[in-house]
Amino acid sequence: MSSVTESKKKSEWLEWVKAIIIAILIAFFLRTFIFATSIVEGESMDPTLQNGERVIFNKIIYILDEPERGDIVIIERPSKNYVKRIIGLPGETIEINGSSLYINGNKYEQTFLDEDAQRQTGNYGPTKIPEDSYFVMGDNRAISKDSRNGLGLIDENDIIGRSEFIIFPFDQWSLTR
Template sequence: MENKVKNEWLEWLKAIIVAVVIAFFVHTFIFATSIVEGESMEPTLENGERVIFNKFIYIINEPKRGDIIIIQHPNKNYVKRIIALPGETIEVANNELYINGEKYQETFLSEEISKKTGRFGPIVIPEDSYFVMGDNRGISKDSRNGLGYIQRDEIIGRSEVIIYPFSEWDLTR
């Protein structure tokens, strides 16, 4: 009987160790969480929301326009939306976004918010760089005013799901 109890404890210990190793692997290489700080991504993401981001996706794929990404900077991580890709020309004129001379429809923005983007460009995005903006254009620190171009190696993942608060469970893409 004592041997059976000892074997059961060993099996439980093995299961716990395997679970911890798997959780560590998943958190380190595949998924992690981030807390949205500030209002720069409203209404898509709000201050205090916790999101799961996919670290693995950009190992097998390149970032795409419209992706909501996590950017790693020395002092802070940022959550922003990719607007323009390497080598593209971007311009905002008359409250409209143009990429490579063609009007780009930003379906994720209200007309009121798109008017706060300001006028800029045309500018050409350097190779291996991305142009990002927050969805709340009037107050966002982004490629227009402080973050500059985002290098490929600064992008650590793509936001996938809002996990907290629970009432906001939603896909962010």
């Protein structure tokens, strides 16, 4: 009778090992191809995202669809990743005069910014965005390193995902869209 019990225990143990291996493989697949996390470094996306917050970003969305104006994206660069908001799309002309943003000559209302942030944007352009490139800015325009002043226009291949959720700190859980 003890050999039946040992066989049952061994079988149960193997089932647990299989379940753990499958869970690890699924987590690896999701982390590699679907979702990942990124830490917001700096204050360039204030007040939307705060320094030190951890966000989950969707890595597969831009395989299935194109980036859209207003998306908060993760931009991969050799030294570090950046979190910025897409403002201009391929083929558009961007111009900024003081607090006013113009896309293809039409004033664009930046509903995601308060008036103070808009006033601190400065002047830029007009600049035509090449195909396969995007114009990005941080929401904290006064201090953001973005397409205006250091990052330049962003190649579509450098956009590795769209921010979806704030997951840390735990009391700050929310959507970023």
